[in-house]
Amino acid sequence: EIVLTQSPGTLSLSPGERATLSCRASQSVSSSYLAWYQQKPGQAPRPLIYGASSRATGIPDRFSGSGSGTDFTLTISRLEPEDFAVYYCQHYGRAPEITFGPGTKVDIK
Amino acid sequence: QVQLVQSGAEVKKPGASVNISCKTSGYTFNIYYMHWVRQAPGQGLEWMGMINPSGGSPTYAQMFQGRVTMTRDTSTNTVYMELSSLRSEDTAVYYCARPLNTLYSTASRDGMDVWGQGTTVIVSS
Numbered sequence: 541e542i543v544l545t546q547s548p549g550t551l552s553l554s555p556g557e558r559a560t561l562s563c564r565a566s567q568s569v570s571s572s573y574l575a576w577y578q579q580k581p582g583q584a585p586r587p588l589i590y591g592a593s594s595r596a597t598g599i600p601d602r603f604s605g606s607g608s609g610t611d612f613t614l615t616i617s618r619l620e621p622e623d624f625a626v627y628y629c630q631h632y633g634r635a636p637e638i639t640f641g642p643g644t645k646v647d648i649k
Numbered sequence: 650q651v652q653l654v655q656s657g658a659e660v661k662k663p664g665a666s667v668n669i670s671c672k673t674s675g676y677t678f679n680i681y682y683m684h685w686v687r688q689a690p691g692q693g694l695e696w697m698g699m700i701n702p703s704g705g706s707p708t709y710a711q712m713f714q715g716r717v718t719m720t721r722d723t724s725t726n727t728v729y730m731e732l733s734s735l736r737s738e739d740t741a742v743y744y745c746a747r748p749l750n751t752l753y754s755t756a757s758r759d760g761m762d763v764w765g766q767g768t769t770v771i772v773s774s
Contacts, residue, residue, distance in 0.1 A: 575760035
């Protein structure tokens, strides 16, 4: 089973700052299978990035994804007030190889 | 537009079963898998399994094998998830989620594109 580790657990930043979130896989994975989601309290997750770097429909270009192999990154170039949330990476492999990371909370400093 | 509407909150006693529905609309039902994901209070997301609405064959995460059953009704475009032998640790919000691509797609990237609103299940004596 592929295990995803996310760091940091919590990221405290101010609006306008740059956020860099890390997702590390326990073994090399295809970048095609790496997705990112945003979740706000009381809401369902919202897809942000598919295939490590392709933004989902309607996602602003301040969100970008990169990486390959075991190391992947979600970057938010300039934090807007609505970006403070929890972010999950996901390995969307061939079932049953579908796992989520534990999440990174981005909160207001 | 594409919508997934889940059934309402449930309160169950330990040992009971819960059956959650996910009614779909706005797309061709039988060409997209459907996933189930749960989230315990204050915790992360946990994949439970998926069903092929065309053939009906499900794939379950190992930790739920023997306790979970996923089915579908093509006459109402609805998928169901039943979890049995409930324990307190099953207290969670349960989501259905449809992938970005159809089950026939050869696209190189995919993920969970459309989510239901979630169903809260509380297991308590």
